[in-house]
Amino acid sequence: MGKVKVAGFALSLDGFGAGPEQSLEDPLGKGGRSLHEWAFATRTFREMFGEQGGEEGVDERFARQSMAGFGAFILGRNMFGPVRGDWPDDQWKGWWGDNPPYHAPTFILTHHLRAAIEMEGGTVFHFVTDGIEAALERARQAAGALDVKIGGGAETVRQYLRAGLIDEMHLAIAPVLLGRGEPLFAGLDLPALGYRVAESVAGERATHVVITR
Template sequence: MSKVRVAGFSVSIDGFGAGPEQSLNDPLGKRGPELFEWFFPTQTFQGMFGKEGETEGADAKYASSAMSGFGAFILGRNMFGPIRGEWPDENWKGWWGDNPPYHEPTFILTHHARESIVMEGGTTFHFVTGGIEEALARAKAAAGGKDIKIGGGVSTVRQYVQAGLVDEIHFAISPVVLGRGEAMFAGLDLPALGFRLTARDATGKATHIVLQK
């Protein structure tokens, strides 16, 4: 049975899932890349650029599972790009170039309609204006029985978790204190939502936590 999963979601020790002031130059916000020091050396990340990376160890294992086995992805609009409001034109097609790393149907939550975009490598971006449940229904229909990944950002993950629509969460707690940014846990009662800790692995760059219902 397919699951709805949050996977490879990095947060700081003080609970921020992105830095402040996201922009074209800082897509993860100020200091946001520090949250992903565990992810960058892995083969999962380096392979996106045709390079060799780490394949052994917990970081590599969790990186691989965070991007494999999914039949569809759901992203908030901030994860797709820095543009706000109405789409000024059709030029912006995401942060990732012509061949995004998803390789499956990817549903973008937005308040502003836009035609779907077919990219290289099997990724098609679909823009959903009907909210999180419509996006999930469409993702499930497209996933072919595989899992669906809620890819972020923070607001999108929080909405799906609070609505009781997520089955499993993998947080990578990075040894970084940001002080400011997008707070992941404020007002989020994970035990009350039915989550329990099922796995924990610590490396020099992250503590990996898996929570399941």
């Protein structure tokens, strides 16, 4: 059985994993795009969207690790899209178009039932209504010997941290201040939960910190 990981999770210096006021125009919230500048120029990120070239270096190493070795993903509903409440129809299929970057079973946490959606490239979105542990059990079964990635957003990561279910977390800390948004660590005592800093490396556009339990 693989590990449960958070990888490539971008965080502001003041501890926000996304900006406020998520919308179709601002899927990462106001100012949220600035958290991910470290990844946009990397070879891995460009390959994900069918583009050539891209930078090598520390940021590229962590970007590649953040997408490698995963057999299943778990996302909060806000990571899947801006729709709230009951699903009005089956039109919304995620932010990423017909070929999302996951290429594996991906489990969406929600309170509202919806049939699974099979996308191009091997991504299948499954909608889980019975909580984080049920989603993780299904993701582990789907992943087999590979790792499970908790893809976010911040509140989803917080829930899994609070439950002590995350084995390893890689944060890409961007040199920006958001002031408000989705806090990652508010109310969490990570040392009391058994977490410690295992690695800290300065990259070209972010500082990469690995936390383990």
